[in-house]
Amino acid sequence: MSESRVEQAIRAAKVDRKGALVGYLPASFPDLDTSVEAAIALARNGADVLEIGVPYSDPVMDGLVIQEATQTALAGGFKLTHLFEVVRRVTMEVDTPVLVMTYWNPVAQYGVERFAQDLAAAGGAGLITPDITPDSAAEWIEVSKRVGLDRVFLAAPTSTPERLRMISENSTGFVYTVSTMGITGERAELDAAARGLTESLREAGSALACVGIGISNADHVSTTLDYADGAIVGTAFVKALRDGGVEKLSQVVREIAAGTNR
Structure with missing residues (x-):
């Protein structure tokens, strides 16, 4: 089976540097046009894979900074159709593969087949789905295979060996490896559980x-890439965009991307 664009980007980063930087930003934060500009800046300043988040009213996995950003997007009138516009506009400007990070309910409400077709048509590479596991994702697995989209499932420190096998067998692109139990956000030190x-x-x-x-x-990125293929950064980028706009974001991305160098 041929490698997906996401897999190719990560492997290329491992050849050129220590590994890949995956960067997260929510769609339509602080507004639609700025979120497009910000995602393009993320790609042009060092991110190997982009992760565009779907603003959601009940973001159980997200820390306060990302929760506030997604609430701003929702208050600004975000609709799911805006997501596909963001992805389309970003992929027209950069070759960096774009994954969508979404809780499952918006996909189910929109229609799995329709969502997949619209994402593929916009140039999207696949979905990261934090709240659905492979054993309850039969429709998504079938549709994504047919449409040619990556399925990124999450693995947690509490996952059993059997569940890790199931996640590994059904994930494409990469497995999203959760470093600590809990919500997203910055930590002073990364949990050793991630390595294990x-x-x-x-x-x-x-x-x-x-x-x-x-x-x-x-430093976190560099340490992570000692044992993993990629490091995923979200909160630090959202905070930079919130506090200093696209210019500040670009600066922070360059600083953090330095951790991918050998």
Whole structure:
């Protein structure tokens, strides 16, 4: 089976540097046009894979900074059709693959087939789905295979070996490896559980594992890439965009991306 664009981008980063930087921003924050500009800046300043979040009213996995950003987007009138506009406009400007991070309810409400077709038509690469597991995602697995979209499932430190095998077998692009139990946000130190979980995923057959939750600076990225294929950064980028606009975001992305260098 040929590699997806996401897999190709991560492997290229591992050849050129220590590994990949995956950067998250919510769609339509602080507004639609700025979110497009910000995502393009993320790609042009060092992100190997983009992760565009769907603003959601009940973001159980997100820390306060991201929650506030998504609430701003919702208050500004975000609709799911805006997501596809953001993805389309970003992919027209940069070659960096764009994954969508979404809770499952918006996809189910929109219609799984319709969502997949619209995402693919916009140039999107696939979905990261934090609140659905492979054993309850039969329709999404079938549709994504047919449409050609990546399925990024999450693995947590509490996952059993059997569940890690199931996640590894059904994920494409990479497995989203949760560094700590809890919500997203910056941590002073990364949990050693991430290293052990990544090793367990390798044993379970996972080809590529990217670690997220708590990664907020170049040192964190560098340490993570000692054992993982990619480092996922969200809160630090959202905070930079909130506090200093696209210019500040670009600066912070360059600083954090330095952690991918050998």
